[in-house]
Amino acid sequence: MLFRLSDIYKSYGGAEILRGVSFQINPNEKVGLVGRNGAGKTTVFRIITGEESADSGEVHKLSNLKIGLLQQHVDFTENETVHTAALSAFQRLHDIEAEMRRLEIEMAENSSDEVLDKYAELQTEFEQADGFTYTARAEAILLGLGFTKETWNTPTSNLSGGQKNRLGMARLLLSNPDILLLDEPTNHLDVGAVEWLENFLQNYETAFVIVSHDRYFLDRTCRRIIEIEKGKAVTYKGNYSQFLVERAERREQQQREFENQQSFIAKNEDFVRRNLAGQKTKLAKSRRNMLERLERVEAVSVEKSSGNFNLKKVERAGLNVLTAEDLAIGYGEKVLAENINFTLNRGECLGIIGGNGTGKTTFLKTILGKHRELAGELRWGTKTNIGYYAQNLEDLDARNEIIQELRRVAPTADNGELRGFLARFLFVGEDIFKRVADLSGGEKGRLALAKLIYSGVNVLVLDEPTNHLDIPSREALESALESYPGTILAVSHDRYFLDQIATQIFSFETDGTTEIFDGNYSEFHDWREVQSPKSKVQSQSKPEISDSVFQNESEKPEDRKSKTEDRLSKNQRQNIEKRIKEIEKEIPQLEEKTGNLAAQMTAPEVAANHETLQKVSAEYEQTQQRIQTLYAEWENLEMQSE
Numbered sequence: 261m262l263f264r265l266s267d268i269y270k271s272y273g274g275a276e277i278l279r280g281v282s283f284q285i286n287p288n289e290k291v292g293l294v295g296r297n298g299a300g301k302t303t304v305f306r307i308i309t310g311e312e313s314a315d316s317g318e319v320h321k322l323s324n325l326k327i328g329l330l331q332q333h334v335d336f337t338e339n340e341t342v343h344t345a346a347l348s349a350f351q352r353l354h355d356i357e358a359e360m361r362r363l364e365i366e367m368a369e370n371s372s373d374e375v376l377d378k379y380a381e382l383q384t385e386f387e388q389a390d391g392f393t394y395t396a397r398a399e400a401i402l403l404g405l406g407f408t409k410e411t412w413n414t415p416t417s418n419l420s421g422g423q424k425n426r427l428g429m430a431r432l433l434l435s436n437p438d439i440l441l442l443d444e445p446t447n448h449l450d451v452g453a454v455e456w457l458e459n460f461l462q463n464y465e466t467a468f469v470i471v472s473h474d475r476y477f478l479d480r481t482c483r484r485i486i487e488i489e490k491g492k493a494v495t496y497k498g499n500y501s502q503f504l505v506e507r508a509e510r511r512e513q514q515q516r517e518f519e520n521q522q523s524f525i526a527k528n529e530d531f532v533r534r535n536l537a538g539q540k541t542k543l544a545k546s547r548r549n550m551l552e553r554l555e556r557v558e559a560v561s562v563e564k565s566s567g568n569f570n571l572k573k574v575e576r577a578g579l580n581v582l583t584a585e586d587l588a589i590g591y592g593e594k595v596l597a598e599n600i601n602f603t604l605n606r607g608e609c610l611g612i613i614g615g616n617g618t619g620k621t622t623f624l625k626t627i628l629g630k631h632r633e634l635a636g637e638l639r640w641g642t643k644t645n646i647g648y649y650a651q652n653l654e655d656l657d658a659r660n661e662i663i664q665e666l667r668r669v670a671p672t673a674d675n676g677e678l679r680g681f682l683a684r685f686l687f688v689g690e691d692i693f694k695r696v697a698d699l700s701g702g703e704k705g706r707l708a709l710a711k712l713i714y715s716g717v718n719v720l721v722l723d724e725p726t727n728h729l730d731i732p733s734r735e736a737l738e739s740a741l742e743s744y745p746g747t748i749l750a751v752s753h754d755r756y757f758l759d760q761i762a763t764q765i766f767s768f769e770t771d772g773t774t775e776i777f778d779g780n781y782s783e784f785h786d787w788r789e790v791q792s793p794k795s796k797v798q799s800q801s802k803p804e805i806s807d808s809v810f811q812n813e814s815e816k817p818e819d820r821k822s823k824t825e826d827r828l829s830k831n832q833r834q835n836i837e838k839r840i841k842e843i844e845k846e847i848p849q850l851e852e853k854t855g856n857l858a859a860q861m862t863a864p865e866v867a868a869n870h871e872t873l874q875k876v877s878a879e880y881e882q883t884q885q886r887i888q889t890l891y892a893e894w895e896n897l898e899m900q901s902e
Contacts, residue, residue, distance in 0.1 A: 268317035279491030295488035328437030334428030422448035460864030587636035614768025647717030
């Protein structure tokens, strides 16, 4: 056992959030913690870490348990860079290294057994803690989470909020805790970094608990799901998809047991009522006592509404809704993507994916007419009426009340109609008079969707529409979009969402190219795994030889050459030329090998396995040293042959 929660209760301002939560986490378990927004998932994390105390119940932890919590707001010390912030996870190793250097200096004058023994102890501890590979591990994780080598010397004070969170995750993964608590770890990651993190966690050697709305991520990383529902915790074996099946089966079984018990209770209550004062009084009293002691089965509660996102009927557009021919997009002279060609027909959904900065938002702004295309042509079809959902919810006026905000797209609608429509999005009663500025992120997201859907457009352009929604609300939106008769273009990092609605995938790659694929995200991912060639590292070009390699810097190369030729025989020159050719053939092969080894070190399954990473890192260092030796030999031979 790593820790156990036993009958935990927690309230805020009289509102009971947790009502007897109990569960245990064991070593090496991979757990997903799910539940509606406000169900108490983050509260559970705070109680586990000791940041908050339970009103009642007990938390039992393994002695000296090291918990790694992913903070939503990460701070770094002054003057730290990306690279030094990642390495700060290894403070103990840094201290050991510093002490070993100090002892090495001391041993020059004092080689006593005490000093030698202390040095040997530190050396053993350093090796056991993988001290020779920690830099390689840090750099592998930085690369996997999207920090290129060019960014490693960037001061942390210059990073955006999202970058700081990613760097905080890198530092956390490197800290090697006994258990990781990850609260929405995919929030600031693009698809490539999320896939890297998935693979890393699949090979992670210790336990973790993940709170996430990313169902695809939960499917690929978790082997157990704990649902917080109605203040209690229910455990299910398997990943998220298996959890959905088992939960449905459990609820069906519970409902059958409830109905059978209600029938049993009704029959016995009737017997008691008819016989309590008759000849069978003793038996009736016995049954009455039995009913009083009976542990009652709860009825399956009707799930709280997730919102009704059913879209209104829309005008039918022409068959070809949007066509791109040799399209290039970007800013000014900077081209982000080019040679874009596709046709989107009525009723289809184009799912748009890609890393941060690859051009997704620029593409949306281009098709919406907010940016001019740099080259090529964009054509909208006939009878298209376009509605846009902005990721930052920029179309909402913070000064308005909810009902006033909806009226912006329906000036002539009466209050009763607007109230009824807002109720489908969970805005009921006095809620409709809340100011937009006072709404949560999820409420703002639902209001923005309400405006878009009420407007009756036949083309939806959606920029991260699921970002502010919990899982049940995402499922409700997916259900509505699946039956939507219009056309959809959706930028999303939510791969589960794209699996449900996309008919085509448009992928912006990091090298500036694009891919168009007929199918949903999973089909595209499987196709790309098979089709995409493995990236190969370009071998370095031969170094230029400067005059400084000559012992006499005033001596010209041509003078040196004539003297060498006088000194070497024909056979010697032939042997030198042969060896030069051998080296020139071997160096590119070794450089390609180092590139492959570097790629292996960034692979999640290697970065997460200390022993494998140590072997790959050692081979990488040996190969680099061999290359340097060959370059030195090559330079010397070139000098001799000139």
